[in-house]
Amino acid sequence: MPWWYYDKKELKVTPSIKEGMDFETESQSRREGARFIIETGNKMVLGYNTMATGVVYFHRFYMVHSFYSFPKYLTACCALFLAGKVEETPKKAKDIIKLAELTLPPEEFAKFGEDPKEELLILERILLQSIKFDLQVDHPYAFLLKYAKCLRGAAGERQRMQDVLQMAWTFVNDSLCTTLSLQWEPEVIAVAMLYLAAKLKKYEVHTWAGRTANQTRWWEMFVNGVTLELLEDICHQVLDLYSQKRSGGGANSLPSTSTSASTSTSVTSNNNSASSENVSSTSKTAPQHAVVTESTEGLPPLPPNPILPAISNPLPNISTITSVYPPASIVTQPPPLFTAPPPPLPMTHVHDGNMFSIPPPFPGPMNPFNSFGQFGPPPFQ
Amino acid sequence: MQPMSSRSGIPAGRSNEIIRMPSGAFSSTREKDKYVEDFNFPFCDDASKYERVTKIGQGTFGEVFKARDRKNPKKYVAMKKVLMDNEKEGFPITALREIRILQLLKHVNVVNLIEICRSKGNANNRYKCTFYLIFDFCEHDLAGLLLNTTVKFSLGEIKKVMQQLLNGLYYIHSNKILHRDMKAANILITKNGILKLADFGLARAFSMAKNGQPNRYTNRVVTLWYRPPELLLGDRNYGPPVDLWGAGCIMAEMWTRCPIMQGNTEQQQLSFISHLCGSITPEVWPGVENLELFTKMELTANLKRKVKERLRPYVKDDAACDLLDKLLILDPSKRIDADSALNHDFFWLDPLPSDLSKMLGNHNQSMFEYLAPQRRPGGQRVHHHQAAVSSSAAKALMDTGYQDRVF
Numbered sequence: 001m002p003w004w005y006y007d008k009k010e011l012k013v014t015p016s017i018k019e020g021m022d023f024e025t026e027s028q029s030r031r032e033g034a035r036f037i038i039e040t041g042n043k044m045v046l047g048y049n050t051m052a053t054g055v056v057y058f059h060r061f062y063m064v065h066s067f068y069s070f071p072k073y074l075t076a077c078c079a080l081f082l083a084g085k086v087e088e089t090p091k092k093a094k095d096i097i098k099l100a101e102l103t104l105p106p107e108e109f110a111k112f113g114e115d116p117k118e119e120l121l122i123l124e125r126i127l128l129q130s131i132k133f134d135l136q137v138d139h140p141y142a143f144l145l146k147y148a149k150c151l152r153g154a155a156g157e158r159q160r161m162q163d164v165l166q167m168a169w170t171f172v173n174d175s176l177c178t179t180l181s182l183q184w185e186p187e188v189i190a191v192a193m194l195y196l197a198a199k200l201k202k203y204e205v206h207t208w209a210g211r212t213a214n215q216t217r218w219w220e221m222f223v224n225g226v227t228l229e230l231l232e233d234i235c236h237q238v239l240d241l242y243s244q245k246r247s248g249g250g251a252n253s254l255p256s257t258s259t260s261a262s263t264s265t266s267v268t269s270n271n272n273s274a275s276s277e278n279v280s281s282t283s284k285t286a287p288q289h290a291v292v293t294e295s296t297e298g299l300p301p302l303p304p305n306p307i308l309p310a311i312s313n314p315l316p317n318i319s320t321i322t323s324v325y326p327p328a329s330i331v332t333q334p335p336p337l338f339t340a341p342p343p344p345l346p347m348t349h350v351h352d353g354n355m356f357s358i359p360p361p362f363p364g365p366m367n368p369f370n371s372f373g374q375f376g377p378p379p380f381q
Numbered sequence: 382m383q384p385m386s387s388r389s390g391i392p393a394g395r396s397n398e399i400i401r402m403p404s405g406a407f408s409s410t411r412e413k414d415k416y417v418e419d420f421n422f423p424f425c426d427d428a429s430k431y432e433r434v435t436k437i438g439q440g441t442f443g444e445v446f447k448a449r450d451r452k453n454p455k456k457y458v459a460m461k462k463v464l465m466d467n468e469k470e471g472f473p474i475t476a477l478r479e480i481r482i483l484q485l486l487k488h489v490n491v492v493n494l495i496e497i498c499r500s501k502g503n504a505n506n507r508y509k510c511t512f513y514l515i516f517d518f519c520e521h522d523l524a525g526l527l528l529n530t531t532v533k534f535s536l537g538e539i540k541k542v543m544q545q546l547l548n549g550l551y552y553i554h555s556n557k558i559l560h561r562d563m564k565a566a567n568i569l570i571t572k573n574g575i576l577k578l579a580d581f582g583l584a585r586a587f588s589m590a591k592n593g594q595p596n597r598y599t600n601r602v603v604t605l606w607y608r609p610p611e612l613l614l615g616d617r618n619y620g621p622p623v624d625l626w627g628a629g630c631i632m633a634e635m636w637t638r639c640p641i642m643q644g645n646t647e648q649q650q651l652s653f654i655s656h657l658c659g660s661i662t663p664e665v666w667p668g669v670e671n672l673e674l675f676t677k678m679e680l681t682a683n684l685k686r687k688v689k690e691r692l693r694p695y696v697k698d699d700a701a702c703d704l705l706d707k708l709l710i711l712d713p714s715k716r717i718d719a720d721s722a723l724n725h726d727f728f729w730l731d732p733l734p735s736d737l738s739k740m741l742g743n744h745n746q747s748m749f750e751y752l753a754p755q756r757r758p759g760g761q762r763v764h765h766h767q768a769a770v771s772s773s774a775a776k777a778l779m780d781t782g783y784q785d786r787v788f
Contacts, residue, residue: 064423069416085474086481088586093470124471125499125510132424133497135481 004060004134006182015066026067031177031241033058033072037080038176040099046080046089048173052139054083055176057131063182064130070123071111073104078123086135093117140172143190147222150209151194160203168197175238184234188226191219192234428498428513431458438522438566438751447518447747457518458495462511472512479581480514482558490549492569492579493517519569519577521741523631525748527565527638532744536698537735539635540727542568543704544734545576546628551719553578554621559587563627564607565634566750574737587620603627605650606640610661611713613651615673622713625722629708636695651678658711659686666712700727 016026034055041051057079061070077096084091097116101109113119148165152158171193175181180189198205205218215221219231431448434457438445443462450456463476483494495517499510523542526532534542546568553560560567562583569577583603588596595618603612609626611619633641642657644650655661661680663670670676688709689702696702704727707717717725728734 081471082477085470085472085477090470090474121471122509125512128472128512129422129425129499129510133480134484135477136484 004182005184006063006179008183011179011182014063016062016068019066019068021067026062027179029067029072030059030062030179033076034177036073036076036104038173040077040096040103041080043099043103044091044095046084046091047087048141049139050083050087050089051080052141052176053087053137054080056137056139056181057083057127059179059182060131060134061127065126070126071108073100073108074112074116074119074123075127077112078120078127081120082124082127082135093120096120138186140175140186140190140193141169143187143222144168144172144194147190147194147219150221151205151218157203160201164194164197164201164203166197167201168193171196171238174241177241178237180234180237185223187223188230189234191223191226192231193238195219195231196235196238422499426496426498428460428500428511430498431460431515433460436751437747437749445751459516459518460498461514461516463514465509465511475582476512478585482581482584482586483514486553486556486558486581488549488552490545490576490578491553492519492577516579517577519579520572521570521748522566522579522750523568523570523576524565524750525753526570527634528750528753529744529748530638532740532748534635534740535732535735536701537732538737538740539632539701540732540734541574541737542570542576542635543628543632544723544728546578546631547719547722549576549578550621550624550628551723553584554624554719557586557588558584559619559621560584560624560627561603563624563631564604565631565640568631570737570741572738572741574741605647606630606643608647608650609713610651610654610658610711611672613647613654614661614669614675614678616713617673619713621718622716625708625716625718626713628719628722629705632701632708633692633696633705636692636701641692648679652681654711655681655684657686657688657691658709660684661711669712698727700725700730703727 012023014026016029017023021029037054037058038051041048041054054076058076061075061079077100081091081093081096094117097112097120100112101116109116144165148161148168152161168190172189175189175193184192197203208218208221210221211218212221217228219226430451432451434447434449436444437447437459443464446460446462448458448460450458463473465472480494480497483492487493493516495515498513498515500513501510550560558581560578560581560583562580567578567580569579571577585598587598597617598619600612600615600617600619603609603623607627607630609619609623612623630641642650642653644653651661659665660682661669662682665686688706692702692705696705704717704722704725707725708722710716
């Protein structure tokens with residue numbers, strides 16, 4: 001079976017880097033590609049699972065090929081095209097191309113060649129081989145919901161947990177722009193983003209549903225062998241996104257909407273605007289935020305004071321998520337947060353001695369969004 | 382230049398001679414073609430690692446070949462070609478579904494997908510490669526076995542076939558997958574008597590209708606003779622019972638040796654069903670009047686249900702008749718499910734299900750419906766490969782003791 005997880009050393013010897021690209025440039029290309037997939041997916045009203053699947057295909061593709069060989073935005077279109085089909089929310093190749101032509105700078109779209117649709121279809125074959133036809137990709141979203149359900153605490157705490165969950169959800173969105181999906185399983189990322197959001201929201205988890213005596217930290221219930229250091233490392237990789245020099249993107253960088261201002265405002269108010277100096281030191285990327293002042297070097301260690309996800313989501317229309325859960329721009333159907341049925345137990349049939357356990361259900365009730373798209377099943381060919 | 386470690390799964394020392402283009406892309410499509418041609422995809426092997434032996438069938442989206450692993454000549458596989466001609470939207474979504482579903486389903490009674498291979502493209506097809514799904518090879522399919530009158534199933538062996546079939550259905554339904562193309566030709570049986578559900582080309586994941594929004598699946602699935610009444614009446618919110626109707630048709634076929642209802646049109650199929658299972662009315666099937674085609678199809682009134690009566694001459698066993706009666710129920714909500722069927726007395730009364738390997742051991746010919754000389758009525762395939770097969774089949778016989786032509 002292929003192994004889609006890499007350690008940090010391996011991420012520094014990617015095909016692009018072997019051909020002379022520097023690490024920072026590659027990271028930026030990955031960010032831009034991922035962001036383009038999410039923005040294009042949003043415009044086509046695709047579900048977040050489709051967008052996330054596309055982003056993971058994109059990241060995996062560039063572990064096999066180099067950015068010098070394949071232009072990032074064509075690969076991004078192709079990844080979204082394939083993810084659309086795999087997640088049962090297919091979009092026509094020509095519609096994706098059309099949207100790319102509208103949104104990309106002309107010099108970027110020129111790289112799609114003379115017959116962009118044909119290029120996309122040819123690239124699809126290359127993409128499929130590069131990802132070893134590993135079409136099924138799980139994302140942190142479903143795990144977030146499952147974990148939050150266990151951590152919701154007493155009835156009075158539920159609204160606060162909703163806020164934490166909302167923030168963690170946004171962090172998961174943003175984590176797609178990092179290579180975290182190439183480093184850690186979705187369960188681990190979900191735990192880390194929940195940990196980060198809980199820290200920032202000062203939500204302390206004392207007990208949790210299903211706690212056993214040997215568990216000292218809540219995430220031990222969900223993942224094994226995850227240390228505090230590891231969680232903080234993952235959190236920093238996401239937080240680093242917010243300290244990228246946005247101007248550094250140059251013309252290639254897609255403009256990030258500034259609608260996140262309202263998000264951060266609401267976050268701030270929930271946090272009692274604690275310690276604006278500390279806030280500012282980590283939010284240099286959010287010039288629209290009122291408390292931002294000149295930034296200092298680096299990030300403070302977690303968990304000192306709230307670090308605001310000031311650009312909490314580089315997605316467009318993100319202002320709509322301030323009070324709605326889940327992000328309105330991404331889903332239309334609120335997931336059954338606390339009413340989700342428990343994951344099905346492995347079923348067995350013992351006739352003729354064939355015991356079998358069932359792999360994670362597909363799409364299964366654990367994944368309440370992984371429906372056949374919000375628009376009903378696609379027309380069957 | 383440091384090779385990636387094995388953790389990444391990329392073999393060290395892979396070809397990495399990539400032309401670096403200043404523009405950030407290939408300057409011509411020719412260059413890209415060349416790159417793809419030369420690139421040694423670490424995760425997708427070349428189909429030439431298998432040597433084709435013979436064509437054994439025609440799947441929903443491509444031909445199927447028997448082939449052998451060149452490195453391990455004793456290892457046989459089935460190669461299913463993914464047809465991609467005239468695909469405006471790239472790799473077919475149906476093939477993606479089949480792959481995703483097969484990657485999920487790992488069970489002794491479901492055909493095993495080994496890997497996906499590609500054939501190298503060449504200048505003629507603009508380096509468009511062909512993809513193949515590689516499966517474990519099974520020696521027979523049930524349709525081929527039933528067509529061969531020298532193959533005789535005892536009651537215990539029929540029970541074993543049905544038990545494995547229902548076990549497979551129970552497993553896929555538990556995983557929220559509908560097969561949607563149950564028929565004897567899609568039931569494979571190894572020489573050791575292990576049954577495998579095959580051809581997930583029409584399969585899809587299903588979910589319960591939610592928020593009062595019924596599902597809208599296509600009802601243009603399932604080979605006509607095995608198609609359940611709800612599909613014939615235009616239901617688009619169906620579920621696992623569609624596969625159990627097919628299981629009922631197949632079970633009856635174990636005794637009749639040919640499909641029990643061979644309609645030529647959907648109307649005729651419905652008529653055959655009514656004559657076997659009784660008139661389709663809201664009394665026996667509440668809600669049927671709401672199905673789209675209920676008023677558009679001609680439904681004969683006042684027909685009595687005669688499932689047991691009509692099958693009795695073939696099926697002497699009481700428990701078998703009773704299970705058939707429960708599988709061939711018009712109302713899908715009343716039709717027995719795989720779990721209950723497995724608990725039916727049929728499987729728990731003497732004779733108990735008995736192993737098939739001994740009986741199959743008497744036959745050293747591979748039996749596939751596709752290879753049978755007489756096509757069934759309604760079969761549309763032209764039997765054009767007879768001559769081509771014989772020499773390779775003789776070769777195969779020497780290797781495995783199994784011949785690919787039958788009768």
